[in-house]
Amino acid sequence: MKDLFSVDIQFLKGVGPKRAQLYQKLGVDSVGSLLQYYPRSYIDLHDTVPLSAAPFDSPCAVQGRVVRKLPVARLSGGRTLYKVLCTNYEQDFAVTFFNTPYPYGQLVEGEDYIFYGKFGGTFTGRQVGSPLFIPAGQPHDVLPVYPLTKGLTSKEISRSVAVAIDAFLAQLADPLPSWVRTQYDLCHIGFAVQNIHLPQSPQAAQLARRRLIFEELLVLQLGMALLKQRTRRRTDYRLIPPDLAPFTAALPYQLTGAQRRCIGEILTDLQRPQPMSRLLQGDVGSGKTVVAAAGVYAAAQNGAQSALMAPTEILAEQHYQTLNTLLQPLGITVALLTGSTKGAAKKALLADLAAGKIDLLVGTHALISQNVTFSKLALVVTDEQHRFGVKQRGALGEKGQYPHMLVMSATPIPRTLALIIYGDLDISVLDEKPAGRREIETFAVDFGKFRRAVAFAEKQIRAGGQVYVVCPLIEDSGSELKDAATAQQQIQQLLPHRRVGLLHGRMRPKEKEAVMAAFKQKQLDLLVSTTVIEVGVDVPDANLIIVQNAERFGLSALHQLRGRVGRSDRQSYCILISDAQGETAKKRLDAMCRTSDGFALANFDLELRGPGDFFGSAQHGLPKLKIADLLQDRMVLAQTGTVCRQLLDADPQLRQNPLLRAEVGRLFSQVGQQGLN
Structure with missing residues (x-):
């Protein structure tokens, strides 16, 4: 084969x-x-409608005959219009293409076609722009629609796929064992590939889709399980649990029960001969950093080093300040390495690190640079793991000999989904907030109440508080969305006696540091910002956040933003401003007002948006799935979990299933060397 x-x-x-x-x-x-480039949808050619019944707001299929192809028209701006007049014998309609001569050339006068698209115009003059089309009466009843790139049509992809299937279908070997296909009533890979691309019927396409979803989710879970097998390797850093009394005595507060439980789980892992692989998941303000600090303390007491990697310089600097304040009095040396660390300072830092003089190195992606060498790296911590891929986590781990790995995430993830997304990790959950934290009162209002919100901000500032105002844009773009630059000017005019700062992602790191330092030191009363503050400094006196165009943010982002306030015993507030009328936007804002439980919001957000949008653009570290959906296909996910365990119990390295192992290797081709090797 x-x-x-x-x-x-x-x-x-x-x-x-x-x-x-x-x-x-x-x-x-x-x-x-x-x-493996599967269609995103299909057009059922039996499901054509008369032109008079074609909806104006959604695509449909209409059969018609090409009457006349009009001469090509040259338009302003260098555009070209290709127009074809058609009829369905009851009513005429126009087919138009802009700057695409190929489909225009394929249409033949006097021939009948099925056109699929959104039919606009008026009831007396219908037209459709850039439709998909095929000759009427072709052998296949279902037309696949592929995700496209500019210059490539769905029809061209179908033609290439047909050639490939004709030449290679007989050579396809099925990676699924026959007992799996029999037990779960799955078709053969050959049938699946042919009917996902060139379905004989809608039913055949559905059978093919179910089979391919099953295989992809099985391969995903096998890969995650094989990643987890690395914990069976022996680490060079089997640590002896230290006396934590000096550590806890140095804390300015009492640990919560959840923190003590999670620290206990980590210390137990550190004693084992296998390296720890653990996710520390906690809502905003649940105290994850101090739990990680306990692990760093344990490593240092064993004469070993630790590393903490954060996704941004802002967050890395905050961790450095927090951990240095906490650990330096205990004799633990903490250093910071980011892209801003230059010249002699960087050279000296790297020399001290290699010599073992630094116990904890905090930094950004700079930590995985080739010239960063540790003397004895025993513990690796990554923060906001959904912003890193498996490969980056593995690259940092490769700085030591199978060090212990702790992953922290403040993005609440439903446990059932977390078990898949972090399938190579054990999970610890901080489900208890530190004592004295009050519930953040949240309100949703329209822009007509913006001045009242500013007046409320003034009241909080007079009482000793500080205020964030968050906008989706940096500066005016001509859209209806609010921008931070304009908002700062507007609020300064409304509150001329107050100090109003501006913070956004285009500012230089030193500028951002200066603004945030001024806000933290109460040199600013109110900070207008973009979402850069989502992972910004911890300001205990900040007790009000106003989010403009709140409908532009997902629940996860809104919850993270709300977590910038409520960091002390001061009563805190969140005001969400939006004029959005859409049902989904209203549901999100209503959910924010009802609960501050991040896990409840995560479940709701997942139902509304699906896991792809929930995690953002390829930020969650999972291999990209081609056909399966972790939310919609949860029943299949459960089935494949059972098969995964059965297969690995009998064949731990899939040596007896080389085709399945090859598919796992392909899906996980971007993980680090400590991945599937």
Whole structure:
């Protein structure tokens, strides 16, 4: 059997160098990856409607005959209009294409076609722009619709897929064992590939889809399980639990029960001969940093080093300040390494690190640079793990000989989903906030009450508090969205006696540091900002946050923003301002007002948006799935979890299932060396 992932896509007829470049933009560079480039939807050609019944606001399929192709029209701005007049024998309609001569050239006068698109215009003059179309009466009843890149049509992809299937279908070996297919009533891989691309019927497409979803989720869970097997390796850093009395005595507060429980779980892991792989998950303000600090203290008491990696310089600097204040009196040396660390200071820091003079190095991605060498790295901590990939976590781990790994996340994730997303980790949950923290009162209002919100801010400032105002944009873009620069000017005019600062992501690091330091030191009363404060400094006196255009943020982001206040025993407030009328936006804002439970909000957000949007653009570290959906396919996820355990119990390294192991390797091709090796 030929490995189709080694067969270049240009092997296929009609795929020359230029078209191959377009395919590569879609992540398709081989015949194998083409066959795994699945349609996003289908058009049922039996489901055509009369033109008079075509809706104006959603796509549909209409059959019509090409009457006349009008001459090409040159428009302003260098655009070109291609227009075709058609009829469905009851009513005429126009088909238009802009700057795309290929589909215009494919249409033949006097021939019948099925056109699929959104039919606009008026009741007496309908038209459709850039529709998909196929000749009427073609053999397949279902037309696949692929995600596209500019210059490549769905029809061209279908043609390439058809050539590949014709040439290679017989060579496809099924990676699923026959007993799995029998037990779960799954079709063969050959049937699945053919009918996901060229379905004989809607039912056949559904059978193919179910089979491919099952395989992909099984491969995902097998990969996560194999990653977790690395904990069976022996670490060079089996640590002896220290007396924590000096550590806890140095704290300015009492640990919560949840913190004590999580510290106990970490110390137990550190004693084992296998390296720890643990997720520390806690809501905003639950005290994750001090739990990590206990692990760092344990490593230092054993003469070993630790590293903490954060996604931004702002967060790295905050961790450095917090941990240095906490650990330095205990004799633990803490240093900071970011992209801003330069010259002689950086050279001296790296020399001290290699010599073992630094116990804890805090930093950004700079920690995984090639010239960063540890003397004895025993504990690796990554913060806000959803912003790192598995590869980056592994790269930091490769700085030591299988060190212990602790991953922290303040993004609440439903436990069932966390078990999959962090399937290579054990999970500890901080489900208790420090004593004395009050509930943050949250309100949703429209922009008509903005001045009242500013007046409320003035009242809080007079009482000794400080205020954040968050906007979705940095400066005026001509849209209806509020921008931070304009908001600062407007609020300064309303409160001329108050000190109003501005913070955004385009500022230089030193500028941002200066603004945040001024706010923390109460040299500013009110800080207007973009979402850069989501992972900003901890300001105990900040007790009011006003979020403008709150509908532009997901629940997870809003919850993180709200967590910037309520960091002391002062009563805190969150005001969400929005004029949005959409049902989803209203549900989100209502949920924010009802509860401050991050896990409850996470479940709700997941239901509304799905896991892709929930985690943002490829930030959660999971391999990218081609067809499965972790939310919609939860039932299949449960089935594949059972099969995963059965397979690995009988064949821990999948040596007897080489095709499955090859698929796992492909899906997890971007993890670090400590991954599947």
